[in-house]
């Protein structure tokens with residue numbers, strides 16, 4: 242039978258391609274390039290199948306159109322060879338794509354030895370970045386060129402750390418750590434998005450990956466270490482308030498959001514849910530950041546999560562809020 246021979250040789254050709262696919266994926270050793278190849282391959286395979294099905298469908302529609310009103314369609318019992326082929330060929334395509342996906346997945350999970358490791362904690366609404374060198378930044382992940390492993394965690398709800406330029410994303414789950422890695426090939430900046438709806442300020446939850454050369458990175462670390470204990474200032478307070486997502490709930494304009502407006506907050510009289518009242522001073526503002534559920538302003542829900550900030554950072558926020566009138 243000629244058909245049988247044809248099926249067998251097609252099978253051999255497709256099976257022979259599997260090792261090529263997975264070996265190629267493994268040699269890439271860079272998730273970004275791997276994902277791009279993966280996407281292109283799936284697109285190509287889907288396009289070929291789509292064109293094949295559509296052309297065949299159009300052909301059949303015109304070829305077998307009823308020609309006379311009393312014409313009856315032919316009764317077809319079945320076609321064993323056709324049925325075997327349309328079972329085996331799709332199965333082989335799926336196995337091939339599956340093997341390629343598996344190879345890429347493993348590459349994405351296996352961090353190369355010697356990768357620069359850094360911790361990122363997500364919170365509503367920002368990212369606190371902790372470096373093993375003992376410094377912290379807010380919403381700016383500074384890394385040296387080369388492979389980077391990012392260890393992810395969350396302070397409150399599920400976020401998703403996503404760097405589209407590097408084609409990577411991973412959930413940040415409260416109570417556990419997850420990770421991803423990317424290959425920071427070139428110096429420059431890349432956008433970070435939170436890719437999981439995490440509250441009213443979700444859209445504010447962006448950050449930057451800043452890739453520096455190894456020398457510049459070492460210099461940046463050294464400089465940041467000495468600058469860490471800087472005195473509180475309204476300028477850094479502004480950065481903190483804007484970068485921590487505070488304005489998702491607390492407007493600077495006097496409008497009421499999920500929380501009270503910050504406009505004119507310093508020195509104003511506040512009434513609490515429990516019937517007591519106080520003047521909004523330095524101690525009150527600091528407590529409302531680190532322990533926001535102790536004194537809940539009348540008319541609002543105790544929905545804010547505690548924020549972890551150093552004394553200097555708290556001082557900066559207070560200095561800044563004094564200027565918001």
Ligand code: CUA
Pocket residue numbers: 363364366399400401435436437438439440443444446
């Ligand atoms: Cu965090 Cu969306």
